[in-house]
Amino acid sequence: MVDYFRLTRLVFTSKILFIHTAKGNCYAQTPKPAPKLRDQLHAIIRTKHYSLRTEKTYWYWIRYFIRFHRLRHPRDMAEAEVAQFLTWLATHKNVAAATQNQAAQCAGISL
Numbered sequence: 001m002v003d004y005f006r007l008t009r010l011v012f013t014s015k016i017l018f019i020h021t022a023k024g025n026c027y028a029q030t031p032k033p034a035p036k037l038r039d040q041l042h043a044i045i046r047t048k049h050y051s052l053r054t055e056k057t058y059w060y061w062i063r064y065f066i067r068f069h070r071l072r073h074p075r076d077m078a079e080a081e082v083a084q085f086l087t088w089l090a091t092h093k094n095v096a097a098a099t100q101n102q103a104a105q106c107a108g109i110s111l
């Protein structure tokens with residue numbers, strides 16, 4: 001067990017954290033990877049107590065949004081890309097206003 005109260009130094013080397021204690025012990029820990037987009041969506045949906053069907057629908061629209069922007073990650077996009085996507089849905093796909101609102105909510109969650 002790591003004695004966090006007697007740490008002397010932390011050293012990061014190639015994604016491995018080496019913890020040195022005052023007693024001379026050294027522990028190696030790897031940092032946890034960031035959660036994937038699907039897991040982040042699942043956590044948000046569960047927090048808001050939405051149904052599983054809503055989660056599936058939101059995931060569908062988020063994937064559609066990502067593919068529309070040539071597989072760019074949503075964290076690299078802003079409101080301009082959302083507006084571009086919604087405009088394309090309205091003009092080229094002729095979707096209803098309710099569908100646009102649903103896609104807008106999904107894109108807002110993923111950003």
